[in-house]
Structure formats: C-alpha cells, structure tokens
Amino acid sequence: MSSDEIPSGSRTHNDDEAPSTSNQGRGRNLSESSDQGSKRQRTLSESFFPGLTNASPPKFVSLEEIISAAKGMANMALAHEIAVDSNFELEKREPPENSLHRRVKETMLKAFWDILSQQLQEDPPNYTQGLVLLSEIKETLLTLLLPHNTKLKEEIEEVLDIELIRQQVENGSLDFPYYANYVTSVMAKLCTPARDDCIRKLKQETDTVSVFKGILETLELMRIDMANFTIEMYRPLLVASSVDYEKSKFKEYIKVNPDGLEVTKQWLFRHVSPSTSLASADDWREVIAQAYLELLTWDDSNAFPETLVMDRSRLAELRNEVLRVTVAATVLLLVVSSVPQLQSNAAFKISLKNHMLLLLQDCHTDKDVEGVLANVSAQAVQDCNAALPEPLTPEHRTTVESQVMQVMADNHKIRLLVFQRIKEFLHLMITSTVPSQLQVPAGLSTFTKELSGLAARYHRLVSHNRSVFGEYYTDILSTFQVPNGV
Structure with missing residues (x-):
C-alpha cells in the first residue's frame, strides 16, 4: 500500500472531545465606578477576563494594586509574545482608514507643518516651532545610538546645541537647511539598509519643511528598527527568562484575584473522571x-x-x-x-x-x-x-x-x-x-x-x-x- 492510500485500520485512542465553556476576551482597560467608594475597585477577573463570574464573593482590592497588576500583565504579554513567536517584531501602528483617530491625527500633523511653514516664511523667519522640532530630533537621534557611539554622541551634542542654535536665531544667523543636512547625514550612518532609499530621497528634497517632515517620519521608523534589533539581539536571554517573569507576573494577578482560574479548573476537570488514575x-x-x-x-x-x-x-x-x-x-x-x-x-x-x-x-x-x-x-x-x-x-x-x-x-x-x-x-x-x-x-x-x-x-x-x-x-x-x- 502506498503511503497515501486509505489506511485499513488505526490504533486510535478514545476521543476526549468534551463540551467547552464561555467566551474569553483579551485584556481591557481598567475603569472606576462612580458609585460609592467601597464599590469603585474592580477585580482583575472583570478587567482582563470580562464575562466571568467569580465562584466566591469578590475580594475588593485597592486601585493601586489593580493598576500595578494590570501593568504587570501588559509587560507579561509582551514578554510572552517574544518568547512564543520567533518572528515577533514591532510595527508602526496606524489608526484605521477613515477613523476619527486617523482624521484627528492627520489634522494635528497638518496644522503643525502649516505653522512651521508660515513661521519660516515670515520676515525675518520665526524659528519658534523650528527650535522645538530640532530639540525633538536631537533627543531621538541620541536614543538611536549604541553605547560605543561615544564620538558621534559628542558630535550630536555639539552640533545640535539648542542654546547655541537659540543664539543664532536671536542674531539672525541661523542656517536651518544646514541642520537638516546634518541630521540626514547622521541618519544615514545609523539607519538599516532598508531605510537607505528614504535617506537618499530626503537628501534630494529641496523644500525645508518637507525635509523635516520626512526626517521625523523616518526617525519614527528607525526607532522601531532599533527596538526590533534590540529584541533580536537579546531574544535568547528574553526567552530564557520569560518563564520566570511570566510566573511572577501571573502570581501577582492571582494575588489580587484569587478566583482567576475558574475556567482553567473547568477545562482540566473535563478530562478527569472517577475512573481516571492520578497515581503518578x-x-x-x-x-x-x-x-x-x-x-x-x-x-x-x-x-x-x-x-x-x-x-x-x-x-x-x-x-x-x-x-x-x-x-x-x-x-x-x-x-x-x-x-x-x-x-x-x-x-x-x-x-x-x-x-x-x-x-x-x-x-x-x-x-x-x-x-x-x-x-x-x-x-x-x-x-x-x-x-x-x-x-x-x-x-x-x-x-x-x-x-x-x-x-x-x-x-x-x-x-x-x-x-x-x-x-x-x-x-x-x-x-x-x-x-x-x-x-x-x-x-x-x-x-x-x-x-x-x-x-x-x-x-x-x-x-x-x-x-x-x-x-x-x-x-x-x-x-x-x-x-x-x-
């Protein structure tokens, strides 16, 4: 018989397909009731596992304990993703198309760049918005440096000295395009090959506002690249330590929510019967x-x-x-x-x-x-x-x-x-x-x-x-x- 013919028989086990229990959602934001003070706390079973009813009367805990446990569960979720998904990486998150969030974001960004453009066209140019922008760019560049990039760090601190730039503004001697060119040159040294085209296009752009807009967008992508590089570099360590970390965080969750394993109990007990041996x-x-x-x-x-x-x-x-x-x-x-x-x-x-x-x-x-x-x-x-x-x-x-x-x-x-x-x-x-x-x-x-x-x-x-x-x-x-x- 070939390997793909219909088998004539099989050594099957008894099928233990048992009825299951109720729907379970992922974590939700914690909220506080505006009722009497004694009822304003919510147990984590309500927050992380909505729809579950505790087997015993709820144990009220402080809001601080709940928030602490919530943060722990969020960090636990991230550690878990890295541990079980070998392809896990961070991605740029965009609001859904045509959503209110997206429209608000686009409106705010357009307003920012419109103000910058108007200020630069004033006579003399107004660099109020520009100084804020350069300061933010400087801080972002510094976060992209590795510990051994000491010389480059010193250079960035020196060239993008905000106090010095402010003096140049007051003296009317600020060369805004010069700083745009400097920033793109530093980005070219720090970016991954996947961002080379973005940097090349930025260097060819002649409109100052468009250059800085592109710089911020590319820096955001570079920050994600750096985060993913860090995750990949430390993945073996993260995976090795994730079990103990998840254990400790779940222990914190159980501490404030003693009835947090009710569905798990039902799930396991479905596979135990009076005739089931649990001797070994x-x-x-x-x-x-x-x-x-x-x-x-x-x-x-x-x-x-x-x-x-x-x-x-x-x-x-x-x-x-x-x-x-x-x-x-x-x-x-x-x-x-x-x-x-x-x-x-x-x-x-x-x-x-x-x-x-x-x-x-x-x-x-x-x-x-x-x-x-x-x-x-x-x-x-x-x-x-x-x-x-x-x-x-x-x-x-x-x-x-x-x-x-x-x-x-x-x-x-x-x-x-x-x-x-x-x-x-x-x-x-x-x-x-x-x-x-x-x-x-x-x-x-x-x-x-x-x-x-x-x-x-x-x-x-x-x-x-x-x-x-x-x-x-x-x-x-x-x-x-x-x-x-x-």
Missing part, C-alpha cells in the same frame, strides 16, 4: 495533554482558560489549520483510492494537495468547508483529468465528486480517521521526550511539510504554557473530588 506524574501529564488537545476543536463561543488567553488567537489558527489539513488529506485519500492509477503519482498528489489547501485557506469552521466543497470537488476532477492519459468517464467523475461532497458528513469514517491520526501525532509531539524524531502518520506523507510546521508551533506553545502554568495545573488536579453519587 505520568497520569497527571496525560490529563493535561488531553486538555491541550481539546483546544484543537475549541468552540469560539465558549470561555477560554485564563492561563491560555494570550495564546487564544494562535491556538485558534492552529485549530483552523488542523481542520484544513484534515479535509485536504481526506480528499486526497478518497481521490487516490477512487483512481488507483494515481496512487504512486507523487507530482499529482502534491499538486492536488496545494490546490485543496488553496481552496480551503479561508475556512475556519465546518460550515465554511461545506461552502467550498463544490469547488473542491470540481478541482479534484480537473486535477485527475490533467494527470491521466484519458479523462475520467462520466460515471467515474460522478463517483469522485460524490465522495468529495460527503467529506463533512458527521460520521465520515475517513475524515474522522485522518483527524484521529493527526491528533495522535500532535499528542506524541507534546508528550514525547524526543519530539524531533517523530514520524508523520501513515497515509499522510504528502502533508509532511504542513504537519511538521503545525506540530512545531503547537509544541512550542504547549511547552511554554506548561513551563509557566504547570504548577497551577497540578495544584488544580490535586483538588479534584469524585462527584457525590458516582
């Missing part, structure tokens, strides 16, 4: 592993475990990717089973896989998949005809189309088998001591690239989460009690 560390790890696997079929309308909120969007994308790969692999297995001549045609299988994933790329739910099955079916037939010496007969074509159109049936054995094998593969990935040596499941070798990438991201998220919150999980499981009457 391996038993505990298995329960936690099954809880992690539940995230691959999570219903977005349900609450999310507090310990995983910062990874909710990433886990949702992994869930969606599992769905897409499952459907694409099922279609491939059905097609090569129906058209045996193509079972050993690797080029055909790669082409069909790519076409299936392309058609499914916007699918996030079963309903989304059902909406594109007609196109998937037509593409499968087209790919078969392109790879065969003779096109499929009308009867054969109808068979292929019919099989593909039934892929999302509730009890579709092949799709459920494919999902189970993917799930087992991911289970091994998060429980194995040597995950890098795992093999892709039988019948899914065409999807090695997709499954390997998916598994690597899943393993990274789970490993980091387990390192930070593993102690909380074991503490929660240690409190499990068999319900009365069971």
Whole structure:
C-alpha cells in the first residue's frame, strides 16, 4: 500500500472531545465606578477576563494594586509574545482608514507643518516651532545610538546645541537647511539598509519643511528598527527568562484575584473522571495533554482558560489549520483510492494537495468547508483529468465528486480517521521526550511539510504554557473530588 492510500485500520485512542465553556476576551482597560467608594475597585477577573463570574464573593482590592497588576500583565504579554513567536517584531501602528483617530491625527500633523511653514516664511523667519522640532530630533537621534557611539554622541551634542542654535536665531544667523543636512547625514550612518532609499530621497528634497517632515517620519521608523534589533539581539536571554517573569507576573494577578482560574479548573476537570488514575506524574501529564488537545476543536463561543488567553488567537489558527489539513488529506485519500492509477503519482498528489489547501485557506469552521466543497470537488476532477492519459468517464467523475461532497458528513469514517491520526501525532509531539524524531502518520506523507510546521508551533506553545502554568495545573488536579453519587 502506498503511503497515501486509505489506511485499513488505526490504533486510535478514545476521543476526549468534551463540551467547552464561555467566551474569553483579551485584556481591557481598567475603569472606576462612580458609585460609592467601597464599590469603585474592580477585580482583575472583570478587567482582563470580562464575562466571568467569580465562584466566591469578590475580594475588593485597592486601585493601586489593580493598576500595578494590570501593568504587570501588559509587560507579561509582551514578554510572552517574544518568547512564543520567533518572528515577533514591532510595527508602526496606524489608526484605521477613515477613523476619527486617523482624521484627528492627520489634522494635528497638518496644522503643525502649516505653522512651521508660515513661521519660516515670515520676515525675518520665526524659528519658534523650528527650535522645538530640532530639540525633538536631537533627543531621538541620541536614543538611536549604541553605547560605543561615544564620538558621534559628542558630535550630536555639539552640533545640535539648542542654546547655541537659540543664539543664532536671536542674531539672525541661523542656517536651518544646514541642520537638516546634518541630521540626514547622521541618519544615514545609523539607519538599516532598508531605510537607505528614504535617506537618499530626503537628501534630494529641496523644500525645508518637507525635509523635516520626512526626517521625523523616518526617525519614527528607525526607532522601531532599533527596538526590533534590540529584541533580536537579546531574544535568547528574553526567552530564557520569560518563564520566570511570566510566573511572577501571573502570581501577582492571582494575588489580587484569587478566583482567576475558574475556567482553567473547568477545562482540566473535563478530562478527569472517577475512573481516571492520578497515581503518578505520568497520569497527571496525560490529563493535561488531553486538555491541550481539546483546544484543537475549541468552540469560539465558549470561555477560554485564563492561563491560555494570550495564546487564544494562535491556538485558534492552529485549530483552523488542523481542520484544513484534515479535509485536504481526506480528499486526497478518497481521490487516490477512487483512481488507483494515481496512487504512486507523487507530482499529482502534491499538486492536488496545494490546490485543496488553496481552496480551503479561508475556512475556519465546518460550515465554511461545506461552502467550498463544490469547488473542491470540481478541482479534484480537473486535477485527475490533467494527470491521466484519458479523462475520467462520466460515471467515474460522478463517483469522485460524490465522495468529495460527503467529506463533512458527521460520521465520515475517513475524515474522522485522518483527524484521529493527526491528533495522535500532535499528542506524541507534546508528550514525547524526543519530539524531533517523530514520524508523520501513515497515509499522510504528502502533508509532511504542513504537519511538521503545525506540530512545531503547537509544541512550542504547549511547552511554554506548561513551563509557566504547570504548577497551577497540578495544584488544580490535586483538588479534584469524585462527584457525590458516582
């Protein structure tokens, strides 16, 4: 049997898909009630996890404690992003197109540059706005310097001496374009190659206001470049220390919000039954592993475990990717089973896989998949005809189309088998001591690239989460009690 034929059987585990709980949002701004003083504080469960109801009466804490914990959670979120996303970098944030924020920002900026232009055109020129601008530019340039740039720092301090420039203004001897040229020359020394074109255009610009406008815009980008350079340089250290940092910040959060793990408890307890053994560390790890696997079929309308909120969007994308790969692999297995001549045609299988994933790329739910099955079916037939010496007969074509159109049936054995094998593969990935040596499941070798990438991201998220919150999980499981009457 070829590696992509329909498997005749499988060593499946029992599916532990349990019902989930309520929707969970990311952090929100803290606000204060204007009611009586005793009620003005809000617990963090309301602030960071809106919609949750505490299991016990709320513990009121001071506003200062809440603000401190909020700052800690914000810093924790940034550290977490750097730790789990190897491609994380800061980007320039722009308000949405046509938003009030954007219109206000554009109006304020236009007013600033209009005032500068008007002042420079006065006789004699008025440099009030210009001095403010030069002072800001100087401070920004200094923030872009590395510790070893001592000579350049001294030069900037000397050339952009604001007091000296103010004296030049009073004497009527200020050469504003000279300072624009100096600033662009310094920027050329400090910028990354990606900003060379910006600097070159600035040097060619003759309008003074346009030059300074371009300088500020480019400096903003250079500050982001510097921040990303710093993140990349210290990434190994940040990743190494992020677990302890996140632990300490979450501990602060729990201190002011003792009931902040209610959804997490429900999530873990769903995977423990009266017959579940918790006698060994391996038993505990298995329960936690099954809880992690539940995230691959999570219903977005349900609450999310507090310990995983910062990874909710990433886990949702992994869930969606599992769905897409499952459907694409099922279609491939059905097609090569129906058209045996193509079972050993690797080029055909790669082409069909790519076409299936392309058609499914916007699918996030079963309903989304059902909406594109007609196109998937037509593409499968087209790919078969392109790879065969003779096109499929009308009867054969109808068979292929019919099989593909039934892929999302509730009890579709092949799709459920494919999902189970993917799930087992991911289970091994998060429980194995040597995950890098795992093999892709039988019948899914065409999807090695997709499954390997998916598994690597899943393993990274789970490993980091387990390192930070593993102690909380074991503490929660240690409190499990068999319900009365069971």
